[in-house]
Amino acid sequence: MEVLFGLPGLGSLTLNAIHGRDYPIILAAVTLIAVALVAINTMVDMLHRLIDPRLA
Structure with a gap:
C-alpha cells in the first residue's frame, strides 16, 4: 500500500x-x-464470542 499510494x-x-x-x-x-x-487477535476473539453465544 505504501508503494501503491506513495505514502x-x-x-x-x-x-x-x-x-x-x-x-x-x-x-x-x-x-x-x-x-x-x-x-x-484479542478483539476478533471477543467479537466471535459475541456473535456466536455457544462459545461462552
Missing part, C-alpha cells in the same frame, strides 16, 4: 532502519507490530 509508513520506516542498522527503530517497529497483532 511513507511503518513498512518503509522498518526497511530503511534495517538497511541503516538502526536497532532502536527496528526494535520499536517490531514491538509495535507485535502489540497490534495481539490486540487485533
Whole structure:
C-alpha cells in the first residue's frame, strides 16, 4: 500500500532502519507490530464470542 499510494509508513520506516542498522527503530517497529497483532487477535476473539453465544 505504501508503494501503491506513495505514502511513507511503518513498512518503509522498518526497511530503511534495517538497511541503516538502526536497532532502536527496528526494535520499536517490531514491538509495535507485535502489540497490534495481539490486540487485533484479542478483539476478533471477543467479537466471535459475541456473535456466536455457544462459545461462552
